[in-house]
Amino acid sequence: MNGNGTNHTDGNPETVIVGAGLVGAVTACYLAPRFGTVTLLEKRADPRLEPPPERRSLVVMLSARGWRALSDLGVADAVRRICVPLHGRCGHLSDGRTRLTPYSRDGQPIWAVERRRLHQILLDAAEATPGVRIRFGQRVRSVDLDEPAVLVEDRHGSRRLTCRRVLGCDGAHSAVRAALEARGARVEVRKLDLAYQEIDVPAGRLDPGVTHFWPAGKAMFAAHPLPSGKLSGSLFMRLGGPAPSYAAARGGQDLSEMFAAHFPEPTAIIPDIAEQLATKAVSTLTTVRCDRWVWRDTFALLGDSCHAMAPFMGQGMNCGFEDARVLVACLDASADWAAGLAAYEKSRTEDADAISRLSYRHYFTMANPPREETSADVLRGRLTVLFPDRFVPLYERCAFSEESYASVLRDDRRLDRLVADLLARYGTGLVSAPDDRLRACTPPPTPTTATLEDSGCS
Ligand SMILES: Cc1cc2nc3c(=O)[nH]c(=O)nc-3n(C[C@H](O)[C@H](O)[C@H](O)COP(=O)(O)OP(=O)(O)OC[C@H]3O[C@@H](n4cnc5c(N)ncnc54)[C@H](O)[C@@H]3O)c2cc1C
Incomplete structure (x- = not known):
């Protein structure tokens, strides 16, 4: 024993x-x-x-x-x-659109x-x-x-x-x-310049099968479904600096007004939001x-x-x-x-x-999503579809595998470089090129030595 x-x-x-x-x-x-x-x-x-x-x-x-x-x-x-x-995260964007990102490509x-x-x-x-x-x-x-x-x-x-x-x-x-x-x-x-408050969100208005988040640049509200159907919300906001921040709230600005200005949809869903913001503890992140x-x-x-x-x-x-x-x-x-x-x-x-x-x-990626996906984002996405075993999205590798996080990070940086190289060499037109051309332009999987010349694509 x-x-x-x-x-x-x-x-x-x-x-x-x-x-x-x-x-x-x-x-x-x-x-x-x-x-x-x-x-x-x-x-x-x-x-x-x-x-x-x-x-x-x-x-x-x-x-x-x-x-x-x-x-x-x-x-x-x-x-x-x-x-x-939970099958994905749903971003509720400031222009009223929603963007659903599945956590995995195979529905896990x-x-x-x-x-x-x-x-x-x-x-x-x-x-x-x-x-x-x-x-x-x-x-x-x-x-x-x-x-x-x-x-x-x-x-x-x-x-x-x-x-x-x-x-x-x-x-x-x-x-x-x-x-x-x-x-x-x-x-x-390190105490981050970011604090959070846990906020109860009532059941019935949001899809209970995904995480919800509302990005607002310098603040973010997220809500995770609970077995009861209610959601557990978290307001993330900077500690210091101008509004929106907890410093601004301490300096006399009304926290619930700040919240309402940046998060109109959650404000409409949570009837007692002002009371919760006034009474729930503010926790720091270290x-x-x-x-x-x-x-x-x-x-x-x-x-x-x-x-x-x-x-x-x-x-x-x-x-x-x-x-x-x-x-x-x-x-x-x-x-x-x-x-x-x-x-x-x-x-x-x-x-x-x-x-x-x-x-x-x-x-920062969650709190500041680009209005439109960049060419690099689209190209990355296409590579993960065309080469599903070789280019696995970073979140998926962290969440659904037991691979070393360090190697996930290294591969992600390599993929960044590959995407930048491809765009530099072939231009943004490659983003919408047919699959065969994109496949041919992508160098084989020997990342430490492969160059675009190795792809045989010109
Ligand atoms: C907002 C938020 C969301 C999170 N979401 C996720 C998530 O989705 N997924 C995830 O994996 N992680 C998440 N985490 C992180 C996760 O909560 C922590 O990583 C985890 O709780 C760490 O566990 P721990 O046991 O190491 O430390 P702790 O949970 O802090 O436990 C430490 C324990 O030690 C005790 N203790 C401290 N000092 C002493 C002492 N001197 N003598 C005796 N006892 C002592 C404390 O009372 C406590 O019980 C989140 C964290 C936060 C803040």
């Missing part, structure tokens, strides 16, 4: 996981059956017993990487029962789930896993990487808990990450980049603690679940924890950077 020789359930655990959020719970389920007892320390109260005062309805999107972990842990069916399948959906309900299932699964113990109301103040141990505070005071290793799953504002920084890791924590994720054989970071990202590709949690799966795979394949942790860090950091970049970039 245990890669390191003990299988006790009392006393000091083999592994302490700091943070029983989504990623901490998944990591515990993966780890305990193979590597011994796990104690999850969570600073908050058990959300299954004491739901937070403001019932937040944040919806997260599950895609291939997330499902892989949920299947491994045997909870995929339970989670699917509380999900809504991504799945919307309330984060609160998913969390409950994962906590139940962790608690049902032999060797896992969850302790709520336990705030970890610091980590000793050498001993190793954590300093924990609860309502009775503080104590030191020793263990064989510590995993940090304590989110973007991680306290335990400081231990790595003290050993020279470079950590970049990104985290960290060049070291592990320390020898005693410490590793997973999830938002090492790669919090903007939410616009819907991959933060999916990527965190993949961290847990890859960590255990690396440990299984390595002779010892030091080698396993090193392999984990090597295989994840570049990927996390890539999806983080893509996620931030995607906000």
Whole structure:
């Protein structure tokens, strides 16, 4: 049962996981059956017993990487029962048109789930896993990487808990990450100039099979269908600068007037929008980049603690679940924890950077869609139809495959260059050229060496 020789359930655990959020719970389920007892320390109260005062309805999107972990842990069916399948995103443009972009070319959906309900299932699964113990109301103040141990505070005071290793799953504002920084890791924590408010959207006026979004340049409203038929909306708006912004609202401009000016359709659909805007919490978005994720054989970071990202590709949690799966795979394949942790860090950091970049970039694409598709966009689209296996749309590769995010980003840049080269060489007329000509003009798939000359097309 245990890669390191003990299988006790009392006393000091083999592994302490700091943070029983989504990623901490998944990591515990993966780890305990193979590597011994796990104690999850969570600073908050058990959300299954004491739901937070403001019932937040944040919806997260599950895609291939997330499902892989949920299947491994045997909870995929339970989670699917509380999900809504979504087949695309519908942009409601300012001129009244709508533009539907399917998430995949073969009709596969991504799945919307309330984060609160998913969390409950994962906590139940962790608690049902032999060797896992969850302790709520336990705030970890610091980590000793050498001993190793954590300093924990609860309502009775503080104590030191020793263990064989510590995993940090304590989110973007991680306290335990400081231990790595003290050993020279470079950590970049960035508060984005973008905040959001969760807004309830009533059922009945919007297609419940797709995500909806209203781009407004410097702001965006998005709405994700829930199983009840209602939608969970999010207003994304800049923190600073002139209207529309939260700074303008603080400076005296009426938030609901600002909203109505930029989002007339949602204003008409949500009768109590003014009240919601006045009372719902404004949350900020933080990104985290960290060049070291592990320390020898005693410490590793997973999830938002090492790669919090903007939410616009819907991959933060999916990527965190993949961290847990890859960590255990690396440990299984390595002779010892030091080698396993090193392999984990090597295989994840570049990927996390890539999806983080893509996620931030995607906000600007969604908030500022071009009025008409550019020639480059049309050409890209045609190439993905003509060569369906070779040119897979970027979103589709991130959401429906488990390919390395970094290689997805590299291929996307290559495709950008190819499209630019084709347009430079053949002009915009190529965009509407017959399939045969476009096929002949496209160089063969040896991207590092192929040039347009290789295509034999002149
Ligand atoms: C608006 C929005 C939309 C999103 N949409 C998506 C989406 O569609 N798809 C997707 O994949 N991801 C999405 N995400 C990202 C996703 O929510 C996060 O990536 C995910 O929740 C990270 O999980 P985590 O467990 O690493 O961190 P967290 O969820 O932050 O959990 C950390 C846990 O650690 C605990 N903790 C913190 N400090 C301590 C301490 N010192 N001691 C003990 N416990 C501690 C916290 O209380 C918390 O329970 C979205 C995020 C936002 C903000």
